[in-house]
Amino acid sequence: xxxxxxxxxxxxxxxxxxxxxxxxxxxxxxxxxxxLFNVLADEQTLxxxxxxxxxxxRLVQALQKNSSTAPSSPWLDWFRRPAGLAWxxxxxxxxxxxxxxxxxxxxxxxxxxxxxxIEEETPAAAPAPSVTKPTAPSINxxxxxxxxxxxxxxxxxxxxxxxxxxxxxxxxRAMPEERRARNSATDSPLxxxxxxxxxxxxxxxxxxxxxxxxxxxxxxxxxxxxxPSTPAMTxxxxxxxTTAAPTGxxxxxxxxxxxxxxxxxxxxxxxxxxxxxxxxxxxxxxxxEQKKGALVAGxxxxxxxxxxxxxxxxxxxxSETKGxxxxxxxxxxxxxxxxYLIIDVNQDxxxxxxxxxxxxxxxxxxxxxxxxxxSSKLIAHQRRTIPVAAGHGTIILRFSRIxxxxxxKQAIVLSGQSSLGQLQESVTTDETSGSHEQTTYVVxxxxxxxxxxxxxxxGKP
Amino acid sequence: MNRxxxxxxxxxxxxAFATSRVSRDHAEDLTQDTMAVLHxxxxxxxxxxxxxxxAFQVLRYxxxxxxxxxxxxxxxxxxxxxGLPLADTGDDPVTQLDQxxxxxxxxxxxxxxxxxxxELFRLKLExxxxxxxxxLMSQTSINTIYTWDFRCRKQLLALMGGSWD
Numbered sequence: 001x002x003x004x005x006x007x008x009x010x011x012x013x014x015x016x017x018x019x020x021x022x023x024x025x026x027x028x029x030x031x032x033x034x035x036l037f038n039v040l041a042d043e044q045t046l047x048x049x050x051x052x053x054x055x056x057x058r059l060v061q062a063l064q065k066n067s068s069t070a071p072s073s074p075w076l077d078w079f080r081r082p083a084g085l086a087w088x089x090x091x092x093x094x095x096x097x098x099x100x101x102x103x104x105x106x107x108x109x110x111x112x113x114x115x116x117x118i119e120e121e122t123p124a125a126a127p128a129p130s131v132t133k134p135t136a137p138s139i140n141x142x143x144x145x146x147x148x149x150x151x152x153x154x155x156x157x158x159x160x161x162x163x164x165x166x167x168x169x170x171x172x173r174a175m176p177e178e179r180r181a182r183n184s185a186t187d188s189p190l191x192x193x194x195x196x197x198x199x200x201x202x203x204x205x206x207x208x209x210x211x212x213x214x215x216x217x218x219x220x221x222x223x224x225x226x227x228p229s230t231p232a233m234t235x236x237x238x239x240x241x242t243t244a245a246p247t248g249x250x251x252x253x254x255x256x257x258x259x260x261x262x263x264x265x266x267x268x269x270x271x272x273x274x275x276x277x278x279x280x281x282x283x284x285x286x287x288x289e290q291k292k293g294a295l296v297a298g299x300x301x302x303x304x305x306x307x308x309x310x311x312x313x314x315x316x317x318x319s320e321t322k323g324x325x326x327x328x329x330x331x332x333x334x335x336x337x338x339x340y341l342i343i344d345v346n347q348d349x350x351x352x353x354x355x356x357x358x359x360x361x362x363x364x365x366x367x368x369x370x371x372x373x374x375s376s377k378l379i380a381h382q383r384r385t386i387p388v389a390a391g392h393g394t395i396i397l398r399f400s401r402i403x404x405x406x407x408x409k410q411a412i413v414l415s416g417q418s419s420l421g422q423l424q425e426s427v428t429t430d431e432t433s434g435s436h437e438q439t440t441y442v443v444x445x446x447x448x449x450x451x452x453x454x455x456x457x458x459g460k461p
Numbered sequence: 462m463n464r465x466x467x468x469x470x471x472x473x474x475x476x477a478f479a480t481s482r483v484s485r486d487h488a489e490d491l492t493q494d495t496m497a498v499l500h501x502x503x504x505x506x507x508x509x510x511x512x513x514x515x516a517f518q519v520l521r522y523x524x525x526x527x528x529x530x531x532x533x534x535x536x537x538x539x540x541x542x543x544g545l546p547l548a549d550t551g552d553d554p555v556t557q558l559d560q561x562x563x564x565x566x567x568x569x570x571x572x573x574x575x576x577x578x579x580e581l582f583r584l585k586l587e588x589x590x591x592x593x594x595x596x597l598m599s600q601t602s603i604n605t606i607y608t609w610d611f612r613c614r615k616q617l618l619a620l621m622g623g624s625w626d
Contacts, residue, residue: 008607011614013514015585019592020510027513028462031470034477041478044517045563045625055564056586062568063583 010039014046256425256441260311260346310452311346311443312399339458341386341395343378346443350403351378353386354396365395392458400451421446422454464507471516472496482524491527495520563626570620578613581606 009026012018018026030037050056317340343351353366366386367376378384378399388395398404426440444452462470475495479488498519499512506512571582584594591610595603618625 008604008611011585011610012591014614015582015588017585017588017590019590022591023510027509030513031462031467031474031509034474037474038478038481040513041517041520042625044514044521046567047514048518048521049560049563049567049625050586052560055560058564059568059571060583060586063571063579063586 006033006036010043013040014043015050016047256311256423256443257427259309259423259443259445260313260441262308262346308347309443309445309447310349310399310401310449311441312397312452312454313344313346313439313441314397314454314456315342315437315439316340316456316458317342317437338390339388339392341388341397341456342383343386343397344383345378345380345399347380347401349378349399349401351376351384352398352404353388354398355388355392356394356396357392362396365392388458395456395458397454397456398451399453402450421449422452424454462509464512467507467509467512468496468499471499471513475516475520479520479524483527487527491520491523494523498523566621567617570617573620574613574616577609578616581610581613582617585610 006026006029009018009022012022013026026036026040030040050059318338341353343353345351351366352364354362355365356362365388421444423443423445424440426438428438440456442452442454472492476488476492479491482488483491495516499506499516503512503515506515571579574582580598581594584597589597591603591606595606598606600606
């Protein structure tokens, strides 16, 4: 036993309870250590005090009384020990950690459920061809599955993103009228009509979830990968089956519409969504307008270039449905029974519109013949309305990246055939009057071909 | 160690202890008086375990006597010897009061101790040795009992004002 440990024997010295061995050790150490000797000498007072039997008895009684007055339960004794306290503290910390983590988990599940509910409230924004093409590009399938799977499986980050997007969408939903008014100044009547129809459908679908699950999933499948995950308010316009192109149409998983709007460029996705959903966020709209402005300023090649297939979007309208506020090209005024051809292209290029009548085989309708121009330049995604006088049996559209010359004009027009490898798709939207407005997308899949030609039989666009 | 060796060591320790409490001259007197008692009155005590506590006891009495003598001689208050009462062979009332107050302070201090310390003191006052206390308190190591006792005694001393007197 070390000298330090010998100090512990002092208690036994005062109470005179040391064993013979302990006494031997303690006193031997005291003779060697002055400090220990001093302590023992001081303890002698207590030793003498405790040596008195009366005092001893009194102390014992006092101690027993204290013990009886304050009976300690084993539980309290257990808690008084440091180990017991450590156990209790650890258990309490674990308990609170479990409660906290459970609450956090429940909150995250609620948030995920809320974001999914918001997504479901706003019917999935789907490009129109998604309905007609149930077989989606395989690259998009996992994404859909992820969305369709349980909301709890959505990672928190994604939930946060979706929530943010949903909030943004909610703010944008608050000003659709303002945006519609702004669009009405720039968009064509057809687009207005489409948007009005779509908005009505949105209203109806938001109540009864009109798009079936299949449609929703198909729409989600066709959502471009680069498109924001914000669900659009698009009601997925009523589709007609893809009309077979007059010429051989290549079966493809891609639709003409999606190819028209492109798959890579972000602004194209925005454009497509812009066209489909009237309640798109103002932020995205602003971005779109900025990019559109950049396109107008002559910088489209930076975004699209020639890697994008040539595409035309056209629709035919009668003078009754077109409305009085339309802007027309070609220098003609509204005539009763005349048809208006609304054209939109996906990239800058040159356009010719040819007409065929029984009396006159091929004559140039646009640009007008008097201008001595064989083609008119169109800017991507700027719609043009071209009047077509009644009586034409067929209209031929020619759209090219390069200027037309007289030889090509004659050669192609006279061939009377559309280009090969074109993909065509028609989308019909319901109107309030019950009539249907049909928009057709024609895209040339062959990137090497700089020209696109569409033959439109009047009366059956 | 034989008796002479023990006494030699005791003398050295007693002198050092007394010097720390009183002056050097008084300390030497105290030491000499203590050793004289051990030599003359207890020549038969030769065991270390008996001789050392006996030396402590004698030393304490000698220090108390010296204190009383100083009081009598007026070393503290310079009173005349004639004014002091005659010495009684038994405990004088001052000593009795001193002991009574000491016991009261001890009781008060013990009452403030924790349950384990009270239990430990109770067992010690009942005459239990440390190994017995170890068994009664269900401890596997006797060092635990030593440590508890050391801490409890320190706590008790602190509660009594730092001195047993």
